[in-house]
Amino acid sequence: MAALADVILYEDDHILVLNKPSGTAVHGGSGLSFGVIEGLRALRPEARFLELVHRLxxxxxxxxxxxxxxxxxRSLxxxxxxxxxxKDYLALVRGQWQSHVRSVQAPLLKNILQSGERIVRVSQEGKPSETRFKVEERYAFATLVRCSPVTGRTHQIRVHTQYAGHPIAFDDRYGDREFDQQLTEAGTGLKRLFLHAAALKFTHPGTGEVMRIDAPMDESLKRCLQMLRKPV
Structure with missing residues (x-):
């Protein structure tokens, strides 16, 4: 809970923005009694209203x-x-992303497995979905891409990158074990999904001012990229 206080990026009377750590659920449920929102409410018992605007x-x-x-x-x-x-995300994906692929448009259908796990796939019966992509940096066997979802479907970026033939590093649902193994052998030390919500641009609900909040990557992601930049 104290850790939550350390990751607050911005706060005023209307909103609170934080840099959510990987591995933390945004809210309890699905077998987890505690998530970010419950943690915030415990941290701020005097706050009368605290609600997630969106999910990660x-x-x-x-x-x-x-x-x-x-x-x-309501405004947000x-x-x-x-x-x-x-919303802008940074993702480390397998192989060389083609620069001309600036958008992936593929309808997404959500299935709930018997275990209660959600799995999403590209299907003509799904909802229209679009993600825009821009190459940020290239490495020997991977690419860092900036992903901007136009629609907001469950697991959208993870499924769209997989559909494009470039799954995200350490994605236990839509990823590629061989790619993960390559990253391990390259000494990156990565053990988590390489998907980071890097920036959010919106209109402040109180002042009407356009705001952009940037969230720095954690040390494990930075270290991974440093290792990939080293000459082989």
Whole structure:
């Protein structure tokens, strides 16, 4: 809980923004009694209202926006619906991403397995989904890409990168074990999903000001990239 206090990036009377660590659920449930939002409520017992504006997968790190007023939540949800909020993620993917592939448009269908686990696949029966991509940095057998989802489907970036033939490093659901093994042998030390919500741009619900909040990568992601930059 004290750790949550250390990852707050910005806070005022309307909103709170934090850099969610990987491996932390955004809320309890699915066998977890405790998530970020429960932790925040315990950390701020005096706060009358604290609600998640959006979600991040448990293993994804980065910018997470929390509303401190119902009016702020309504305003921010409206921005999400009207696509007025821009989210940028950084992902380390297998192989050489082709620079001309700037967008992946593939409909996504969510299935719930008997175990209760959610699995998403590309299907013509699915919901229209689009993610935009930009190459940030290239390595011998991997590429760091900036991913900007236009729609907000479950596991969207993870499935779209896999569909494009470039699964994300250490994705236990949609990834590639051989790629993960390559990263381990290269001495990256990586043991977590390399998907990080790096930036969020939105209109402040109280002031109307356009805000951009950036979340730094954790040490494990930085170290991984440093190792990949070393000449072989």
């Amino acid at each position: 997968d448990r293993d994804t790190s980065g910018v997470l926006l929390v509303a401190k007023k119902r009016s702020a939540l 949800h409206e921005q999400l619906r009207e696509k007025g909020m821009q």
